[in-house]
Amino acid sequence: MSCFNDSKNSENVNPIGLWGKNPWPEIRNKRINTLLPKALKNANVDCWIVICRENNNDPLAEHIGGENAGGTAVFLFYNDSKGFHSLVFSPSGEATALDELDIHHKVIPVDRAVSAVAMAAEFVKNQQFDTIAINSSTGNSMADGLSFTQRKNLEELLGSEAKKLVSSDELVYEWLSIKIPEEVEILTKAAELTAAWQIEAYQQIVPGVSTDADIAKFLKKKMTAYGVTDGWAPDQNPNVNSGPDRGHSHPTNKIIMPGDVIQIDFGIKLYNRWVSDIQRFAYVLKEGEKVAPKDIQFYWESSKAGNRAALAAMKPGVKGVQVDSAQRVLMNAAKSEFVMWSTGHPVGYVAHDIGPNLGGSQASHVRPASEKKLKEGMTFAFDGFHAWKRKDGTIKTISVEEIAVVTKDGARYLIPPQEELILIPTKK
Numbered sequence: 066m067s068c069f070n071d072s073k074n075s076e077n078v079n080p081i082g083l084w085g086k087n088p089w090p091e092i093r094n095k096r097i098n099t100l101l102p103k104a105l106k107n108a109n110v111d112c113w114i115v116i117c118r119e120n121n122n123d124p125l126a127e128h129i130g131g132e133n134a135g136g137t138a139v140f141l142f143y144n145d146s147k148g149f150h151s152l153v154f155s156p157s158g159e160a161t162a163l164d165e166l167d168i169h170h171k172v173i174p175v176d177r178a179v180s181a182v183a184m185a186a187e188f189v190k191n192q193q194f195d196t197i198a199i200n201s202s203t204g205n206s207m208a209d210g211l212s213f214t215q216r217k218n219l220e221e222l223l224g225s226e227a228k229k230l231v232s233s234d235e236l237v238y239e240w241l242s243i244k245i246p247e248e249v250e251i252l253t254k255a256a257e258l259t260a261a262w263q264i265e266a267y268q269q270i271v272p273g274v275s276t277d278a279d280i281a282k283f284l285k286k287k288m289t290a291y292g293v294t295d296g297w298a299p300d301q302n303p304n305v306n307s308g309p310d311r312g313h314s315h316p317t318n319k320i321i322m323p324g325d326v327i328q329i330d331f332g333i334k335l336y337n338r339w340v341s342d343i344q345r346f347a348y349v350l351k352e353g354e355k356v357a358p359k360d361i362q363f364y365w366e367s368s369k370a371g372n373r374a375a376l377a378a379m380k381p382g383v384k385g386v387q388v389d390s391a392q393r394v395l396m397n398a399a400k401s402e403f404v405m406w407s408t409g410h411p412v413g414y415v416a417h418d419i420g421p422n423l424g425g426s427q428a429s430h431v432r433p434a435s436e437k438k439l440k441e442g443m444t445f446a447f448d449g450f451h452a453w454k455r456k457d458g459t460i461k462t463i464s465v466e467e468i469a470v471v472t473k474d475g476a477r478y479l480i481p482p483q484e485e486l487i488l489i490p491t492k493k
Contacts, residue, residue: 296332372449409447
């Protein structure tokens with residue numbers, strides 16, 4: 066069943082009526098109870114300790130139900146001979162409400178005069194865990210929420226058991242990189258809206274009058290009308306660019322002119338949780354033109370072919386660097402200028418989410434994330450590239466960016482990809 070009530074009219078939209086009840090509580094419960102036990106096993110972790118608190122909370126608090134922590138609360142997730150367990154030591158002032166949410170198997174109230182960390186440490190010491198994961202990581206900010214003082218206190222309370230502490234880096238990677246079907250459905254809706262609004266934005270362009278910033282403002286109004294938020298930094302979303310490459314940047318007051326190739330890089334966030342990241346490209350016809358010039362059409366077809374090659378390479382067990390290589394072969398054959406960007410990246414809770422990086426095949430060294438293998442349920446935003454030198458010596462890149470989900474035996478686009486370069490007529 067769909068989570069959405071569709072509306073084709075963006076004016077006077079009631080966001081609550083459009084989106085309905087936020088599905089995150091149910092999705093979170095399912096993720097904890099179906100994906101987390103597997104993630105613990107895959108990461109070779111027996112127990113995971115997450116400490117939550119008010120005002121300076123762990124970045125994973127909302128993923129485990131700790132977002133409302135006042136006093137310090139300790140969340141334990143572990144596998145044993147009886148199965149998977151989630152146990153919380155919570156200050157008594159928040160314990161009742163947390164228990165009523167029915168997220169965790171057991172919530173133990175902790176009196177004000179007692180330390181929840183001390184109680185959790187005593188529990189852990191009475192188990193026979195070999196590895197205990199904590200949120201301290203040098204490479205994953207989502208797995209680095211434990212402060213220095215929190216860690217020092219925990220180690221003192223665990224005593225000799227502290228030698229069993231390991232980083233939760235791999236555990237968090239295994240858990241967050243996979244999206245369940247309900248999340249893929251939401252990401253699909255986000256992708257549909259993102260692409261449709263970009264097409265509509267292109268229809269607003271008056272060559273010689275409209276600026277890149279004008280088109281960005283149009284998309285901002287669509288977001289407000291539909292009650293969605295930015296997929297990434299608001300100042301750089303959307304990035305509308307009818308000139309040479311600017312990378313990740315804000316739209317400028319450049320006037321859109323005949324002969325321009327226009328890029329819109331745009332993402333929205335639904336339920337303040339799930340993010341899209343899609344690009345759409347257009348060409349502004351010069352007076353007398355009915356189709357794009359042969360060179361522009363070649364650049365478009367080349368970049369589109371690279372995107373399709375990347376999708377074909379995606380399947381469980383394939384490394385991210387191999388996906389990057391699949392489309393780089395075509396780039397080299399088409400004599401594209403060098404593009405420094407990776408072919409793709411995970412997308413989901415943020416635009417650049419946790420998971421394998423689809424890059425590295427032409428870098429001086431391969432990033433560890435590019436050596437990671439794709440798994441069923443991972444979602445990626447990825448490009449097909451073609452870059453060329455303009456007459457003034459600057460570089461322009463077409464980067465056909467779509468979103469796909471890895472399936473059991475391959476990958477599929479969430480929405481139909483852009484097949485044709487959008488043509489914008491120039492009126493006399």
